[in-house]
Amino acid sequence: MPIIEAEGLSKTYRVFQKKEGVLGAMRGLYRREYKEVKAVDQVGFSIEPGEMVAFLGPNGAGKTTTLKMLSGLIYPTSGTAQVLGFTPWQRQDAFRRQFALVMGQKNQLWWDLPASDSFQLHREIYSIPAAEFKKTLDELTELLGVEKLTRQAVRELSLGERMKMELIAALLHQPQLLLLDEPTIGLDVVAQVAIQKCLRDYHTRRGMTMLLTSHYMRDVEALCSRVLVITHGTLVYDGPLSGITEKFGSAKLVRLDFVEGVVPAGLERFGEVTRSDGASADLKVERSKVAEVLGAILDCYAVADVSVQDPPLEQVIARVFEEGRKTHDAA
Structure with a gap:
């Protein structure tokens, strides 16, 4: 019960x-x-x-x-x-x-x-x-x-x-x-x-x-x-x-560390660059395109390390709240 x-x-x-x-x-x-x-x-x-x-x-x-x-x-x-x-x-x-x-x-x-x-x-x-x-x-x-x-x-x-x-x-x-x-x-x-x-x-x-x-x-x-x-x-x-x-987080966070010691130019064509610091950068990529984007980046640049993460829970929850507000206003 x-x-x-x-x-x-x-x-x-x-x-x-x-x-x-x-x-x-x-x-x-x-x-x-x-x-x-x-x-x-x-x-x-x-x-x-x-x-x-x-x-x-x-x-x-x-x-x-x-x-x-x-x-x-x-x-x-x-x-x-x-x-x-x-x-x-x-x-x-x-x-x-x-x-x-x-x-x-x-x-x-x-x-x-x-x-x-x-x-x-x-x-x-x-x-x-x-x-x-x-x-x-x-x-x-x-x-x-x-x-x-x-x-x-x-x-x-x-x-x-x-x-x-x-x-x-x-x-x-x-x-x-x-x-x-x-x-x-x-x-x-x-x-x-x-x-x-x-x-x-x-x-x-x-x-x-x-x-x-x-x-x-x-x-x-x-x-x-x-x-x-x-x-x-x-x-x-x-x-x-x-x-x-999984339901509300439409993007993944791809964290990249580059061999050259600097973030190369032109990285924004693969997704939204949310952070760039020294030799590392964070890239916001649509979930469905992560494998494709990673393959393209590895073909173009020398990457020392890479990780794929979900966005912070705070950001996902904020998006849920925002979508709820838009639905309410539309109604």
């Missing part, structure tokens, strides 16, 4: 349109005009137990709105969803004890208290036995390397340390499902890697299901093998991470 099963999930907001000027504002007091904004439009997918799935999309695409519906924070306009066998917006206690939602820009810990005091409050809320609570807390603080920081006031912690404490608080009751909304936003590379490692190790130990939204492709590549892509509230891709490059 899927952990998450959504079908035709939609959320429409009725937004007040304020007129310009004083006269327009006064008219708005008596006759208000609204427009409908579709935050999520007929989204459907299912996630099996133990999967780690990335949920990608540009700002305003509907990612956070979808997570809020799946966690029961807001009601959908239409559609259905089953999460852990429950309808999330019914907000049953049995459901709320089995999942956790972590939002990178929201705090759940008491600002002026040590994190350990907030952890004790969570223990009481979720009725966690003392021995089990201590075992889980010790495991998580060790994974994240924050054993000596739990008695420090949350406001005195760095952003990365606070995010680690937020993650610990979310995992104390050992949820079956973890919903993560931009968990590494604003963090440096060291903190990002630490959180990625913790989530990966915790998943290996507990088999937790995870749905992650992030603008950092390193998070996605480090944790997820399956990707959902949403643009303008509509799901446009659901499949393996590698399939995004």
Whole structure:
């Protein structure tokens, strides 16, 4: 049975349109005009137990709105969803004890208290036995390397340390499902890697299901093998991470190192030169023409080394977002 099963999930907001000027504002007091904004439009997918799935999309695409519906924070306009066998917006206690939602820009810990005091409050809320609570807390603080920081006031912690404490608080009751909304936003590379490692190790130990939204492709590549892509509230891709490059990456990146020590002139006739540095150059070539172009280059120039790579995932995802925007504008 899927952990998450959504079908035709939609959320429409009725937004007040304020007129310009004083006269327009006064008219708005008596006759208000609204427009409908579709935050999520007929989204459907299912996630099996133990999967780690990335949920990608540009700002305003509907990612956070979808997570809020799946966690029961807001009601959908239409559609259905089953999460852990429950309808999330019914907000049953049995459901709320089995999942956790972590939002990178929201705090759940008491600002002026040590994190350990907030952890004790969570223990009481979720009725966690003392021995089990201590075992889980010790495991998580060790994974994240924050054993000596739990008695420090949350406001005195760095952003990365606070995010680690937020993650610990979310995992104390050992949820079956973890919903993560931009968990590494604003963090440096060291903190990002630490959180990625913790989530990966915790998943290996507990088999937790995870749905992650992030603008950092390193998070996605480090944790997820399956990707959902949403643009303008509509799901446009659901499949393996590698399939995004195959479906939307129309070109390959050919990296060349030349024997002469300089990049020869005329290389642009084989494709788009995206980088030229000393004796090496990067060439953007259509996938279907890679073999043909490589043969022609080797016939014309003395090449010391060559490699063919997929374009960076960030570029491919950006293209998916752009195509989604054009489709939406055309519609």
